[in-house]
Amino acid sequence: MIPAAFDYVEAVSAEAAIAALGQHGDEAKLMAGGHSLLPLMKFRLATPSVVIDIGRLSDLSYINDGGDHVAIGALTRHAAVETSDLLKSQAPILAHVAGEVGDPAVRHRGTLGGSLAHGDPASDLPAAILALNATMVVKGPSGQREIAATDFFTGFLQTALAADEMLTEIRVPKVPDAGWSYQKFNRRAQDWAIVGVAAVSNGSTNVALVNMGQTPLRAAAVEAALGGGASAADAAAAAAEGLTPPEDLNADATYRAHLAKVLVGRALSEAGAG
Amino acid sequence: MTVNGEVRSADVEPRTLLVHHLRDVLGLTGTNVGCDTSSCGACTIHIDGESVKSCTMLAVQARGANITTIEGMATNGELHPMQAAFMECHGLQCGYCTPGMVMAATSLLKENPNPSETEVRIGLEGNLCRCTGYHNIVKSVLTAAGGAA
Ligand SMILES: Cc1cc2nc3c(=O)[nH]c(=O)nc-3n(C[C@H](O)[C@H](O)[C@H](O)COP(=O)(O)OP(=O)(O)OC[C@H]3O[C@@H](n4cnc5c(N)ncnc54)[C@H](O)[C@@H]3O)c2cc1C
Numbered sequence: 001m002i003p004a005a006f007d008y009v010e011a012v013s014a015e016a017a018i019a020a021l022g023q024h025g026d027e028a029k030l031m032a033g034g035h036s037l038l039p040l041m042k043f044r045l046a047t048p049s050v051v052i053d054i055g056r057l058s059d060l061s062y063i064n065d066g067g068d069h070v071a072i073g074a075l076t077r078h079a080a081v082e083t084s085d086l087l088k089s090q091a092p093i094l095a096h097v098a099g100e101v102g103d104p105a106v107r108h109r110g111t112l113g114g115s116l117a118h119g120d121p122a123s124d125l126p127a128a129i130l131a132l133n134a135t136m137v138v139k140g141p142s143g144q145r146e147i148a149a150t151d152f153f154t155g156f157l158q159t160a161l162a163a164d165e166m167l168t169e170i171r172v173p174k175v176p177d178a179g180w181s182y183q184k185f186n187r188r189a190q191d192w193a194i195v196g197v198a199a200v201s202n203g204s205t206n207v208a209l210v211n212m213g214q215t216p217l218r219a220a221a222v223e224a225a226l227g228g229g230a231s232a233a234d235a236a237a238a239a240a241e242g243l244t245p246p247e248d249l250n251a252d253a254t255y256r257a258h259l260a261k262v263l264v265g266r267a268l269s270e271a272g273a274g
Numbered sequence: 275m276t277v278n279g280e281v282r283s284a285d286v287e288p289r290t291l292l293v294h295h296l297r298d299v300l301g302l303t304g305t306n307v308g309c310d311t312s313s314c315g316a317c318t319i320h321i322d323g324e325s326v327k328s329c330t331m332l333a334v335q336a337r338g339a340n341i342t343t344i345e346g347m348a349t350n351g352e353l354h355p356m357q358a359a360f361m362e363c364h365g366l367q368c369g370y371c372t373p374g375m376v377m378a379a380t381s382l383l384k385e386n387p388n389p390s391e392t393e394v395r396i397g398l399e400g401n402l403c404r405c406t407g408y409h410n411i412v413k414s415v416l417t418a419a420g421g422a423a
Pocket residue numbers: 029030031032033034035036037038039074075100101102103106109110111112113114115116117118122123124125161165166167168190191192193311312313330
């Protein structure tokens with residue numbers, strides 16, 4: 001399968017990429033690792049007329065100590081997140097979840113920024129970022145702004161990024177002592193999650209769900225129940241409350257709702273919540 | 275780009291996939307296409323020593339990259355230890371998956387020189403084999419790891 005024809009622009013800096021987005025508008029797509037975009041282009045589900053390659057912006061590939069947070073460049077590959085000693089000690093759930101993505105070859109190319117900007121409800125990393133209450137740093141023609149993870153995912157494959165904005169950094173609060181758990185349910189190695197649950201327990205407990213709606217999302221009903229003093233078991237029973245899980249060959253909505261309850265229960269117990 | 279130690283340059287259409295460039299333009303047909311959807315690993319090559327699925331990369335994304343394909347593994351007619359181990363342990367039957375397996379396995383050993391059997395199985399999760407049942411592939415990789423140590 002060959003993608004439809006497009007013009008190729010190699011960005012030499014984030015600023016150049018943003019300028020190119022401004023110039024080409026909706027016709028253009030940024031390409032980081034290409035491991036979500038290129039498969040869509042091969043199936044011709046995406047047909048951008050301009051591809052702006054940001055994959056070589058090595059100055060946006062870093063994992064730095066930012067004081068109260070860890071600052072991760074948007075172009076950091078999954079493999080680097082997975083093996084980072086800083087993340088393993090300060091936000092271990094993120095390093096763990098990066099290691100759950102696809103297979104090693106996928107992790108050598110795919111980037112954290114690409115996974116988040118893609119906004120796929122089936123992806124693993126957005127759930128970890130939501131449960132960690134991370135902050136997205138975004139650059140556009142008029143400068144830089146910050147978006148809370150909970151405000152970032154707005155619709156199916158839609159994010160709060162404007163058409164001429166680029167995600168440049170992800171700031172992850174340090175939670176070295178938090179309890180955490182990631183529950184990924186799939187049938188074969190390397191597959192996407194049928195349902196996934198990320199939990200981070202640090203005083204209060206954040207719970208995020210994979211593949212339980214149009215976007216990566218927080219399990220609001222579970223969090224509210226825990227906040228109201230419910231036991232972990234009672235809170236887990238609320239996992240699918242208010243949600244409309246997707247239906248596909250792997251699972252219908254009822255099965256997904258069942259999985260969510262079971263997996264949230266396991267996640268809360270592993271994270272030591274409730 | 276540098277391919278198996280040789281500088282190769284060409285003008286390519288942006289939509290050309292790296293695997294097609296390697297096979298059709300450079301004539302390196304050892305790298306196979308199995309699924310064309312990044313699932314099977316038959317197209318695995320190395321970029322700077324790391325495994326990458328070349329069906330899920332544009333040739334233009336590899337501008338300036340240091341690429342190794344299965345053809346670049348043997349030195350002076352002598353098989354790479356991983357290739358030798360696959361031969362010794364019967365790690366292949368039809369051989370279709372083998373180039374990708376060898377490339378994925380050498381990348382794995384670079385990152386984890388002494389893997390357990392489980393780590394080998396997980397490390398090769400992105401490579402499918404329709405023939406062997408994996409047992410002898412895992413044995414080959416463990417043998418190569420032992421030999422290299
Ligand atoms: C075989 C296979 C298995 C996979 N399995 C999993 C899995 O189990 N779990 C999982 O979570 N993911 C999985 N993935 C997806 C993988 O994690 C991708 O790497 C990731 O989703 C996208 O990252 P990328 O850098 O490749 O982004 P790209 O494909 O380059 O881009 C994706 C989208 O984000 C936009 N974008 C990229 N970077 C930026 C930026 N900095 N600012 C603004 N917009 C940007 C692009 O324009 C595009 O729309 C799999 C992929 C493959 C091929």
